[in-house]
Every structure is written in C-alpha cells, then in structure tokens.
Amino acid sequence: VPRHEFDLIERLRQSASAHPRVTLGIGDDAAVVRFLAPAEALVTVDLLMEGVDFTLDSAAPERVGRKALAVSLSDIAAMAGRPLACFVAVALPRRGGFELGVALEAGLSKLALEFDVALAGGDTNTWDGPLVASVTVLGETTGRGAVRRSGARPGDWVMATGAFGGSLLGKHLDFTPRVREALALHAAVTLTSMIDASDGLAADLGHLLDESGAGAEIDEAAIPIAAAAHAAAARDNRPPLAHALSDGEDFELIFTVSPADGARLHERPLFDTPISRLGEIVSGSGCRLRTRDGSEVALPSEGWKHAFDEPP
Amino acid sequence: VPRHEFDLIERLRQSASAHPRVTLGIGDDAAVVRFLAPAEALVTVDLLMEGVDFTLDSAAPERVGRKALAVSLSDIAAMAGRPLACFVAVALPRRGGFELGVALEAGLSKLALEFDVALAGGDTNTWDGPLVASVTVLGETTGRGAVRRSGARPGDWVMATGAFGGSLLGKHLDFTPRVREALALHAAVTLTSMIDASDGLAADLGHLLDESGAGAEIDEAAIPIAAAAHAAAARDNRPPLAHALSDGEDFELIFTVSPADGARLHERPLFDTPISRLGEIVSGSGCRLRTRDGSEVALPSEGWKHAFDEPP
Secondary structure, eight states, X not given: XXXXXXXXXXXXXXXXXXXXXXXXXXXSSSEEEEEOSSXXXXXXXXXXXXXXXXXXXXXXXXXHHHHHHHHHHHHHHHTTEEEEEEEEEEEEESBTHHHHHHHHHHHHHHHHHHTTOEEEEEEEEEESSXXXXXXXXXXXXXXXXXXXXXXXXXXXXXXXXXXXXXXXXXXHHHOOOTHHHHHHHHHHSOOOEEEXXXXXXXXXXXXXXXXXTOEEEEEGGGSOBOHHHHHHHHHHOOOHHHHHHHOOOOOOEEEEEOHHHHHHHHHSOSSSSOEEEEEEEESSSEEEEEOTTSOEEEOOOOOOOOEEBOOO | OOEEHHHHHHHXXXXXXXXXXXXXXXXXXXXXXXXXXXXXXXXXXXXXXBXXXXXXXXXXXXXXXXXXXXHHHHHHHHTTEEEEEEEEEEEEESXXXXXXXXXXXXXXXXXXXXXXXXXXXXXXXXXXXXXXXXXXXXXXXXXXXXXXXXXXXXXXEEEEESOBSOGGGTHHHHOOOTHHHHHHHHHHSOOOEEEEOSSOHHHHHHHHHHHHTOEEEEEGGGSOBOHXXXXXXXXXXXXXXXXHHHOOOOOOEEEEEOHHHHHXXXXXXXSSSOEEEEEEEESSSEEEEEOTTSOEEEOOOOOOOOEEBOOO
16 A cells, blocks of 8 residues: 555644644644734744754654754744744655654654644655755744844853753754743843854854854853763864864853843752853954963854855 | 855845844844734745756756745635745755855745745755755734635535646746735635645645535536646647646635625636636535536546655
8 A cells, every 4th residue: 555645644633732822733725823912923944954964874763853843942942932833844755754754753743742832734745865854833922022142232141051062972863942941031031142052152152242243251161061072072082172162053042141130040040951151241242262271262153164065 | 265054144134125024034043023913823834855846957946946935825825814924944955055045045035025925034054965945934814814625515616716737837837826816815705615726626626625524516618727738738648638637736726605706706806817617516525527528427636646655
C-alpha cells in the first residue's frame, strides 16, 4: 500500500489536540488563531537543513523535530512573548519519508505540548533531496509589549541565562527554549533589550550592541562557561573561553537591565536557571573584554557567518 | 570579498518598506504585527523545492520568488481573508546564492507590494543543496469571519473563478492569487464553503465535499477549460477536459453559494475575472459528472498525490 502525503496530514490532524486560541487548525487552507483584544502578534520562522543543522546519522528524527520547534520558540522568548501556535513545512526524502515525518512530528509535538503551543498547520512535501524543515511560530506579546534588541543604554547590566559553549556536543538538539524565563523576567523587571544566542555569545551580543547603538565591557571571569565547552576544548585544544564566546547554538538569553533591576535579580532569583552578570553597557560601540590579568582587549564578534562562495 | 547571509538580510531590511500594521519587521528575533481589535489571525505556510515546484533552468528566480508568495496568498484568499505580512525562509545554494537571494526577493517583493503585504521577516541559509523556499503569510479575517471548506449544503451552487488546466505551461508561475475576488465575493454574498485549486479541480472539489460531508453533480459542458489545457492536450493527446480536471496548480477559487446568491453573481459580476457555475451540491458524497451526451459518471478525485516509496 503506497502511503501518501495526505495520509501523513490526516494523521497529524487526528493527533492535534484542541487549543483554546486555535479556532481552526490543520485541514483547511489556513489556520485561524484568535486574538482576544487589540494585540501584537509575534511571528518567527526558522529553516533547518539536513547536513547543516543536523545529521540523521547522529540525531534521531524525534530530536530533529524537537529542535526545529525549539529554535523558533527561542526567538519568541527573545521578544519576551508567549508562543501560541506553530506551523511546520517539510520536504521529506521520498524513501522512508512517511516514517521520518511521523517521528519528526512526535518530537515536535512533545515540545509543543510542554509549552502549550498548538500544531496548527503546515505543508508536507516529498522529494529526492535531503530533509528540510521550516517551523513558523505565532505568538503574542504580554501587556508589557515586545522586548527588542535595540534598547540597551550605557550603565545597564549585561546579563545572560545559563552557560555557553560546546553546544554541538548535544545541547543544540536538546536545549530548553527560555520562554518561561523570559516571561518571568519581563514581568519582574524592565528588560531594556534582549536577544537569544544562536550565532554565539560574542556575535549575538554584537548584534544587540549594534541595534542599541552602544558598546559593552565584559568580564572574562564572569562569562558562564558550559561543561560542554570544556569537553570541546579537550578535543580541539582551543580554550574553553573561545568555545563559550563563539560556538553558537546556545539558545540562552542575553539581556540588559538597569543596575537596580540587575541587583534585584541577583538577590531574589525568579527561577532555577542560573543568570549571570557579564558586564555593563557603555557608550560607543563594540565589545571589550576585561581579562583576568586586568588588561582589556577588543572582543571580535566572530559567530556563525556562513560565507557565500563568490559567483563564477 | 565574501558575501554573507548577514549582508543579504541587511539588504532586505533596507529595502523593506514601512507597513502600518507591522510595528517591527526584519532585524530582530521576531516580527511584531498589530491587530487593532479582537481578531482572527490567518496563517498559512508553503514550501517550494527546486526540481519539484520549479526548475531554475526554465524559470528565472524572480518568477520563483513571486510564485513562493503567490501560493500562500492563494491560501489566504481561499479563507476570504486579508493578507498582512509574509516571512521568507530560504536555503540557498552556496554557489551564486547571494545573487539568487536578491532575485528571489525582487520577484516576491513586487507581488507583496501589489497586495500591500509587508515582507516582515525570515531566515536566510546557505547549503550545498538545491534551492528551497518557505513562505509564511499572516493575514486576518474580515468582519464576516473565515470561509472554510466545510460549509457546502445540498442545493448550493458549485462555482469557480477563471479556467482550469495546463497550468504547468506557465500559469503556475505567473498566476494572480484571487485575494481581491475572494474579498469581493465575501462582502457581496454568503460563501458557504471555499478552497483554492492547487491539487486539481477534481481533487480540490473532492476535499471540499469531504469536509462538507456532501456530494456534487457537475456539468461537463460548464467546466471552464483554459486555453493552456488545449495546448497541453495537443502535446500529450489527453483530452483538454482531463487536463482541466486533474492538472493542478490552477490557483483558482472553487466555492459554493445559495442559488439566489449564485444567480445574483451571474447577473451582476463583481469583477472582471470570469466566474462559472459548475453544478450543484447534493446529499451523499463524491462528485458525479453529467457528460455532454446526458450520461452520468463518477468523477475520480485524481489530483497531485505524491506517493511515498515504501521503506525498504
């Protein structure tokens, strides 16, 4: 019995659970999501490609499906928003595509359930190419609005959740998007700017500084280095600090707050996820690193720049 | 000078024009789109793959970019909604990817401008694979709500815009999504059900009937056959009618209305796009075709089913 895209869609449709905000989910030409009052909708989309963002040799498709949603939830978190619904477009390899689609959906749906996000639509295709999955997440801002990258001001503390580096050893597939942390922070203090770390701590802090038109001074000793960064360092002899600054795919939040708010967060933690004060915003541009020996160096914002080849 | 994904994103950001409903567009972690009152958001996503939905040999990338948006606008039209913003995720071939991305965006943006849709975000990636483009469109319902596939009732007229068949000869790249027609119809009459024809007239009418729990009787003589269906027939010796019923990618609207509303639409056309009465909804299920010689045959809903290979 040949299996068809329609069978996969019908399966998804059957398994999709009701969501109070989704009037119409999988099965029509578009999904309908209700906004109960004048509202700001948040939308983000990410595309994951086999061989670039994951390999099916090293990651079970459930983990790939989970990651495909998690990266977009992380973007909603970076705006301090609430995710509502997700939409999944996939190009499945023709051979074994049905089973792959089912497994992807299982991993994605488990995370969606955890964050009360409806799987409300998508587009299922097959081809002779590798697996490609695009996930769109629709969310909403809280009453306090969206937190942008652009509001950091001199004097603000630069803070971050969690620890950095070595994500490719596993965390990049299994990280928990910081949605709850972002909402808790947004409710408790005034977040002047925020970004999620996907390109790397140095690169993403650089983006935040560029958008804010400001600089930063960061203490080497304050940078939270993940255990995985040490493991990665043992493999390639680059210092753990270099991994923490440039590996990417950490999916932690980097944010700025006033010193008073920062001190409050340190005194009374809002959640179990650790937060660190990395340094402070200064006028000017770019980031400087205060090293342990007391010197200061410019911190190059080397992240995950994927160079295009020059055309012939 | 190597060119980077960031350069392409920066270019898109510079060229994106302001849109009254987009508070925050390209350049942050998510876009912010305002809903001015309690509202129903419409969301649809489509994924187009090189070698499946288009080939870059036969279609300039501007046309591919245009099509990538047009198919999603057609989905919003099928709900009788207003499109607001689009989000484009691409996997660009590493070689020549920058130029390809610029050309795609040019084609897409031209159509977006035509429909007052903001290009508000996306995800730009490169890899060694073929071109993949995913377009998400966020829209809103009018005050009359969304038109679903499921509301057709016995006695309703089955109607359609435009003509069918032979789309692969060119229309599939250059069609005009029926957004304006759908909004005009929705304002003037009660649309009991609607779908856009992407899988083929027979298949998509079949979807509408399945969702409505009803059947239909269609007149062979009433089916609007496109000139391109005749051209396709001349090439492969299949009858033009077969092309009209099963070719797919017509992106016309198939909809149902009461006989009174149908008659009104015939008497006073709302727009230049022709509309046809194909037949009527009956109780039961499936579609029957009344042929020119007065006989009746079951109309198989053969569309664009892409069979998966069985796993080994």
